Amino acid sequence: MPATFEYKVIPAPAKGRKAPGVKGAEARFAHTLEAALNEMAAEGWEYLRSDILPSEERQGLTLSHTVYRSVLVFQRVLQEGERLNTEPAQAEEAVPDNEAETDEQDGIAPETASDAAQGDMDTSDETDAEARPERP
Numbered sequence: 117m118p119a120t121f122e123y124k125v126i127p128a129p130a131k132g133r134k135a136p137g138v139k140g141a142e143a144r145f146a147h148t149l150e151a152a153l154n155e156m157a158a159e160g161w162e163y164l165r166s167d168i169l170p171s172e173e174r175q176g177l178t179l180s181h182t183v184y185r186s187v188l189v190f191q192r193v194l195q196e197g198e199r200l201n202t203e204p205a206q207a208e209e210a211v212p213d214n215e216a217e218t219d220e221q222d223g224i225a226p227e228t229a230s231d232a233a234q235g236d237m238d239t240s241d242e243t244d245a246e247a248r249p250e251r252p
Contacts, residue, residue, distance in 0.1 A: 120194045124161055126152070128186035152188065161190035 129152060132144025153163050167189060170182045
């Protein structure tokens with residue numbers, strides 16, 4: 117029976133980290149990449165390749181654009197009796213496309229078009245009093 121492989125894909129480092137004795141951007145990047153490869157090897161993963169793949173991302177309410185992501189691909193042989201893990205490492209809840217996505221940094225959902233329109237029509241006395249100077 118042929119060997120069955122399990123694969124793991126992680127984001128490639130975007131920039132090098134500072135380390136003692138490592139000088140220059142190129143050396144820092146290489147050191148960071150080396151550390152990522154060694155960390156995965158310690159967990160039993162063998163480096164297979166790096167890829168640059170397109171990822172379509174939303175920009176605003178109606179626009180989307182393609183961003184290219186660099187990833188590192190690792191593999192390891194499954195032992196007999198071991199089952200292939202088909203679940204993603206970090207499962208995200210399925211969110212319908214029409215619902216607002218949360219901002220990853222702040223955890224805040226962006227305004228929808230209807231929220232923004234209502235915010236423009238807000239006529240509360242509190243905000244109006246602060247915004248307008250008093251008239252004599």
